[in-house]
Amino acid sequence: MSPVASPVASPVASPVASLTRAEAEERAALIEVDRYDVEVDLRGLFEGQVVDAVSTITFTCREPGASSFVDCVAQIRSATLNGVALDVSTASRGRLPLPDLQADNVLVVASSQSDTTSSSGIQRTVDPSDKLVYVWMSFECDFTRMVWANFDQPDLKAVHGFTVKAPDTWTVLNNSAPTGVDELADGGRLWTFADTPPLSTYVTVVNAGPFYERRSHRGGYDLGLYSRQSLKQLLDRDADELFEITEQGLAWYGEHFGVPFGQERYDQVFLPDLGGAMENWGCVTWGDWALPRSEPTYEERRYVADVVLHEMAHMWFGDLVTMKWWDDLWLNEAFASWAACWASVGATKYQDNWANFLAGEQLAAYRLDMGPASHPIRGDVPDVAQAMANFDAISYSKGQAVLKQLGAYVGEDALLEGLRAYFRDHAWGNTTLEDFVGAVATASGRDLGEWQRSWLDEGGTDTLTLSGSELTATGPDGKAPRPHRVDIGCYVDEGSSLSKVADVAVQTVGGSTQVELPESDLRLVNDGDLTFAAARTDPVSLDLLLRKAGLLPDAVSRSLAVSTVYDMLLKGELGAEETLACILGVLETEHVAGIVEPFLQIASTVAHRYMPLPRIESARSRVADVAAVLAGQPELAKGALLELAGNAVTPEHFARVDSAASSDFGLAWRVAATRAAQGDYDEAVIEDLLERDPDPDAPFSALAVRTARPLAEAKEEAWHALYVEQNVPSGLAMYPMVQAFWQPEQRDVVLPYTWRYLEEVPKLAGGLMLKVGGLIRGMFPDVGDQVFIDAALEMARADGCDPTVRGALLNGTDGLVRKLRARGDLPAG
Known part of the structure; x- marks a missing residue:
């Protein structure tokens, strides 16, 4: 039962100041940074928790005698400004005051950081299988200050020179190639790296550990891949494709952007306990979720290729040319996502990526944009805390779709011409949105002022509705x-x-546009997915679409059909049964590998999360039946078997997947979790899997299986690991835990944890986005009632609520309400 009183926790005040836009503008107007010389000592991390650093900053001041501050959240041991000692006791909330600046200044700050296991800028992880230690750093948006002193804002770019002391068994990786590795008299080795080009602080990096290394010279570049030793067999398995995609991407971008990547060395480092990937110049850091523990599915390989190209695109959009302030964050991320899809289709074997995008990431953007957490693509970002909240599907996927619409609006040739001018004119500098739009406007000869305002400064999704010869556009x-x-x-x-008889190109004008269409049975609005809008066709076309969408001749068209019916389900225009029937109908004839897994995943979501509780089992069985048929096609087999394992109900389902799971640990863990959720848990089976599975994170796979059981003690064990110990690695381990925990059929068992979720999330505010994304956004309850919804909204609207927490609560409650209405647990609104 839900308590009567709402346990709304008070907002937790951050002990560290969040840089405001006004402060950043004032500091950028006052100073210019010439260079950073950063000495990092990692030897204390070999057996302990402390990293030491000395940051020497050479900078000028335009108003001698003025004061400013440097950012440093680490413990400051000493500091001198122009040779004069500063009083380090004046440091407060992550800032050290800098009085009486001269025209030319040298600041030296020595610091130590012991918070190295919370993923706040730096993460020290001990591999449980061999006890080897690995260290990664990831600094977006303003986490560089966690490790060393700096002016932590994107428009104070400077050359960086790094020297790193490390244990003698470790390899150290940086943005640039090492120029020397020397033995130290007091133990360990000193790594010296070549100067970087002018970079924003957030794209610098130091990674270290006893890495397994693969290198290859391709296309004029020295490409490196690194992983922990316990995953070297997986890196060997995937290295050829990773090298191939990297070579193809660097060549494609260099040619089409008119600017080759600016150095010979390009490394990619796969590390534990990192939920995403980070575009550090020349040294991209990944979570090693990107090395699937069993033979990867087509979708897993495609997604990794997409991320390779996304992070690589940032070398141009983000690193070479950087936004002046975080209100243009979306342009960094949306551009990288758009470029990755474009390059994937143009340069790699994953040529159905636009159809995949529509069925995956773009659906998430539509979902977020229809609720109270919607915001303009280019939102108001008064401080960095708000920027952290904007790392979402609107900044990434809606932005990507809008850039695709821009290409359709002005023509792809004009868009590319504008991009080349943008990179040429602003290399190693900082820009605003107006610089980008101005370059495209000049190239296209079109005034894009109204386009920019309506698409980028207004939130929400338009709806395009066809009725007869009239196409109606309705704004949110x-x-x-x-x-x-x-x-x-x-x-x-x-x-x-x-059979397609015509593609009718339309440029909408205001709310109503007359169109001339030939005689036809089905009219598909937004065919080709050129724009970001909810598409609705006439009733006759809709009826045919629901029955025969699988017969559409193009993968993007079929993806549009699936995304449309799913959108209608979320908005209460279509029931879960009709939605599932349409999607499964498409899957019965689908053959394109790039969309089979996304379609199966949507079907599973509808069956598990939107179906009324009494009909969940039969819905899952229907999904499993279709997955079993698809598993007969070799390229589709692995992904289809995983969905069969997640939806298995009948003895026949389990028999089919058990035979495949005997040699596939990922599949075996998935089917074990499904059995556990149904009350069929065998500890001996789990112990046997743990003994045989070489994955160093296998204990968390076992934990996910235990979590799936419909027992209070199972949920409590999981909760302790997630929120008390916080030891569940981001990425591969986190997602199965979330899926196993919140199961609508187990509503009575998990309902008390909805309230505990509200108690925990304020404590997570301000953490690294790649770490807390799972615990804040991912773990939002999939069950609840009106009392819980009201309490979550009250917390979100409270003064002082962290923007990331607020967004997660608003989006989460909206999504929960839509699910509960579809299940019949809440009245339609």
Whole structure:
């Protein structure tokens, strides 16, 4: 039962100041940084928790005699400004005052940081299988200050020179190539690295550990791959494809952007307990979730290739040219996502990426944009804390879709010409959105002022509705609609096929646009997915779409059909049964590998999360039946078997997946969790898997299986690991835990944890986004009632609520309400 009183926790005040835009502008107007010389001592991390650093900053001041501050959250041991000692006791909330600046200044700050296991800028991880220690750093948005003193804002770019002391068994990696490795008299080795080009502080990096290394010279570049030793067999398995995608991407971007990548060396480092990947110049840091523990599915390989290209695109958009302030964060991320999809289709074997994007990331953007957590793509970012909250599907995926619409609006040739001018004119500098839009406007000869305002400064999603010969555009919340360059696909039903008779190009004008369409049976609005909008067609076309979407001849069209019916489900326009029937109908004839797994995952989500509780089992069984058929196709087999394992209900389902799971640990863990959720838990089976599975994170796979059981003690064990110990690694281990924990069929067992979630999330505010994303956003409850929803909204609206927490609560409650309404547990609203 839910308590009567709402346990709304008080906002937790951060002990560290969040840099405001006004402060950043004032500091950038006052000083200019010439260079950083950073000495890092990692030897204390070999057996302990402390990293030491000495940061020497050479900078000028435009107003001699003025004061400013340097950012440093680490413990400051000593500091001198122009040779004069500073009083380190004046440091407060991560800032050390700098009085009486001269025209030319040298600041030296020695610091120590012992918080090296919370993923706050730096993470020390001990591999449980062999006890070897690995260290990664990840600094976006302002976590460089956790490790050494700096001016932690993107528009104070400077050359960086690094020297690193490390244990003698470790390899140290940096943005640039090492120029020397020397023995130290007091133990360990000193690594010296070449100067970087002018970089923002957040894209610098130091990674270290006893890495396993693979290198390859390709396309004029020296490419490196690194992993922990316990995963070297996985890196060997995937190295050829990783090298191939990297070579293809560097060549594609260098040619099409008109600027080759700026140094010979390009490293990618796969490390434990990192939830995503980070675009450090020349040295991309990944979570080693990107090395799947069993033979990867097509979708897993495609996704890794997409991330390779996303992070690589940042070498140009983000590193070479950097936003002046975080209100243009979306342009960094949206551009990298758009470029990755574009390069994937143009340069690699993953040529169905646009269809995949629509069925995956873009659906998440539509979902977020329809609720109270929606915000403009280019939102107001008064401080860095708000910037952290904007790392979401709107900044990434909606932004990507809008850049695709821009390409349709002005033409891809004009877009690329504008990009080349942008990189040429602003190399190693900082820009604003107006610089980017201005370059494209000049190249296209079009005034993009209204396009920019309506697409980037207004939140929400337009709806395009076809009725007869009229295409109606409706803006969100009564606002005027945006301009849309859109295609309407016209198809004739020939019984066993849908044949396209025309693609009608339309440029919408205001709220109503007249269109001339040929005679046809199905009219598909936004065919080709050129714009970001909810597409609705006429009733006759919709009826045919629901019955025969799988016969559409193009993968993007089929993806559009699936995304449309799913959007209608979320908005209460279509029931879960009709939605599932349409998606499974498409899957019965689907053959394109790039969309089979996303479609199966959507079908599983509908069956597990939106179906009324009494019908979940039969819905899952239908998904499993279709997955079993798809598993007969070799390229689709692994992904289909995973969905079969997650949805298995009948003895036949389990028999089919058990035979495959005997040699596939990932599959074996998945089917064990499904059995456990149904009350069939065998400790001996789990112990046997633990003994045989070489994955160093296998104990967390076992924990996910135990978590799936419909028992209070199972949920309590999981909760302790997630929120008390916080020892569940981000990425591969976190997702199965979330799925196992919140299961609608186990509502009575997990309902008390909805309230405990509200107690925990304020404590997580201010942490590294790649770490807390799972614990704040991912773990939002999939069960609840109106009392819980009201309490979550009250917390979100409270003064002082952290922006990341607020966004997660608003989006989470909106999503929960939509699920509960679809299940019939809440009245339609």
